[in-house]
Amino acid sequence: MRATDLFDNYLNNSLNSEEKADFEQRLANDKSFEHAFNQHRVLLDTLNLSAKRANFKNKLKAIHENEYGKSSRIIPLSENFARSFGKTAAVAATTALIAVLSTIAILSAGGYLLKQQNTQLSELNRKVLQLEASSDAIVSGITKPKIVYAPANLEGSAFALNNKGYIITSYHMVSGADSIFIRNTSTERTLAHIILGDPTLDLAILKINDSSLVKNWQVPFVLKEKTTDVGEKVFTLGYPRKDMVYGEGSLSSLSGYFNDTAMYQISIPVNPGNSGGPLLDDNGNVIGVIRGKLTSSEATGFAVKANEIIRSINAMANDSSKKDLLAQGKKSSLKNMKRSEQIKKINPYVFNVLVYKKE
């Protein structure tokens, strides 16, 4: 048994009296054991106190907002969201909104403590934005559009890995999902399922359920294994809104958040919903997947490097699926094309991901 398990069992009172006596004996005789145990206890106490304070502060915030109003909105609302949701869905969403806001309050309570010297990586899904939008839909009393889908719990971006119907997106979005849909201008809302997930790199590989939809796929870009240089121009396509949005900038660093060498830092202002979108270089090679941004800075984004994606797929997949997963075209067919032409070609292979999960 690992020492930490022993510590946990002791603290939970789940040792029998003999084990407990042994444990205490060891504490008394073994200085380094005692030291390790004390550290363990301090760590857990701090964790729990932190949660407790955040919880209590959350309560106070609720009281305050209730009595004196909110001083500022968390995230501005973009209008076009409101239009796509029906009234019924909006009512359901409001309940969810309350839940989400209270989570945010907890998070921001933590954030308040940190804000002096620390910044956090924020994951760019569109949860709040969307829920706020749908609750605003109630206020403005919007009528039902023809087909009403319940609003997804999370939305983000994704892109095709190859012609076989595999799609890359962010793990944090799709993990624990009840159902995952993808859509874009050329593909109607369709189901996909998770094939592989790598929480460490925040990567997930999905596959479109209906294989007939991908028969004619000709993915124009390939994953570029070679590291791209700092200063290279890069761009991304994603779904921070219902429509695809283009963003460009340059590669600012070969390492990401906290010097994470698995990530690039980029100077593209990425927004909620960009998570899971492709990062491409001038020639239309995929050099990474958008992962998040610094909460403290609008124009600092992070992307997981393409070679890490390949490495991760290699590590995760079994031999038979590996071949399918890593089947790539020879090279990007987008070289020497005008950017707008490139985007036209890429467009069908970048998706809006809609995730439904039980909270």
Next chain:
Amino acid sequence: MSKTRVQFTDDDFIAGLRTGNNEILNVLYKKYYNIVLKFIVNNSGTEEAARDIYQETVIVLYENAQKPGFELNCQLQTYIYSVAKRLWLKQLKKNGKTFLFKDDAENEVVDVSSDMNEYLDKETEIEKMNQSLAELGEPCATLINDFYVHRLSMDDIADKFGYTNADNAKNQKYKCLQRLKKYFFENHNRTLETEKEKNESDRFI
């Protein structure tokens, strides 16, 4: 607004805080906010600063009230005012703006140093913890919290994070915890080695 106001004594408030009575907390919060608001705004603070300082003040009171031997040696209002004042002075000091501090003789002040210092020490630890958790990243941070704070079982965690079984989840929790300890106790002196180790050790599925 037409609700009849229940009058609570200081002892009622303390007892309410102890038992986690939300209604009493609600009344307490509103009762003393204006005193702190007035003080902070008069001392070059904004309304938002007043809110933050006041909330911290209530936390100090709340946490101390939980202690078995806690006894209020003055009026609750004096206690709250004293803590808020100290917290605000500390903030001004931190920003090098002590000269903006006007000491008003209007309100009585009591010594709340020990209550406050304990809160502040813990706050430093919590900041360090939050930093370490941010450094730890996902899914580790959530996993650790799920296990140690929310007390989820390994089976539930395996389910939630998509590990094949509880043993697998347990292994993962172990690795995450070791890393968290490293960050927390080594004061974020990360070397390239730990970076490498992180990338190696967390690859799974």
